[in-house]
Amino acid sequence: MEVNIEKTLLMCKSFMKEVKIWGCLKQTGVSLRYMMEFGSNPTQKNLLISAQFLHKELPIRIARRAIELHSLPHGLSHMPPVLKVRHWYLDSFREIISFPEIKNMNDEKEFTELIKAIKVRHNNVVPTMALGVQQLKNVFEDPDEIDEFLDRFYMSRIGIRMLIGQHVELHNPNPPPNCVGYIHTNMSPVNVARNASEDARSMCYREYGSAAEVRIYGDPDFTFPYVPAHLHLMVFELVKNSLRAVQERFMDSDEVAPPIRIIIADGIEDVTIKVSFYNF
Structure with a gap:
């Protein structure tokens, strides 16, 4: 039993070390214009390139959010709702980095299904985080640094969901008029x-x-x-x-x-x- 516990602890430390390594990598900015131009012709080649990019980019962004959720001020990191959100991010990070290299369209389809499921998993991040903040307000006043974190956190969440949603939507065989993935060209x-x-x-x-x-x-x-x-x-x-x-x-x-x-x-x-x- 002691050996199993020690092995589990070592695995956890190794995993968190990997999270920190990915979180230190530089994320790649993607403009709306680029997504429109790239997605205007969703060939199999482009879908494969998109999946390969997300396979490397999403772990960086997700790892950063998990690290931030672990180091929030005033005890917010230890609030049960925030711990739940952090576990969602860690689970998503683990699933993406465990996915093998994307080499062909079969891999791309499997990866697309994976990130679709990840997007669904994170649907309730905002209300769950709000619950954690509300619980904290019952003990502390609303500090400015938490507001700053939430602004940064939610903006990053939008970016992650936009990247996933855009890739998934490019598979739609019958996109709405004037739409390139998520983007409406004449909104x-x-x-x-x-x-x-x-x-x-x-x-x-x-x-x-x-x-x-x-x-x-x-x-x-x-x-x-x-x-x-x-x-x-x-x-x-x-x-x-x-x-x-x-x-x-x-x-x-x-x-x-x-x-x-x-x-x-x-x-x-x-x-x-x-x-x-x-x-x-």
Whole structure:
């Protein structure tokens, strides 16, 4: 029994050493433009190249997140929900580095199924992390460094899921019009904002029985390449929080709740989306 325990400890130390080695490697940035150009012609050769790239890139990104989750301040790393998330990342890291070298399309298909399963495993990372942070707030005040970590962590998570999702979606034999994988080449931010606002207002209706009006200002014909699901989530969260603030402020008031404004402005190099409300 003692021999087995010692062997297990040595294996754990060896595994964590490998996690640290991968976590120290430099990750490769991938632009939206490159993903569009590369994915516009999803041949078997390109799919194979994509899988080979992810086989080397994903362990680096996942290892970094696992290391960060192990060294959070104020005891957050020891919160059960955070430990659960860390185990998900370690399991995913182990599965990817254990996968053999990708040499042909059969390997590529098996690897694609693996990362699809990994993506599903991590679906509940955000609410699980939120639970851990909430438990910490019951003991400590909300420290700035935890907010900074969460911003960095969630941005990295989006990057990992984008890489996996883009590769998986390139296998779709019937992609939606104007789409290259996850990316819509002519996405209308006005349309996405409208849909996200309606979803947020529906949630507000269910919670409070009413919802403030949402007014959207912007050119409905303006489009740019982006991931609609990502923009939808961002606008939805902003509008949802704004609706909640308005409801709680005017719930017991004789005043009429002010409308929420979404202003969409395109610049030379970027797009600005502002969510605000009157009378505040």
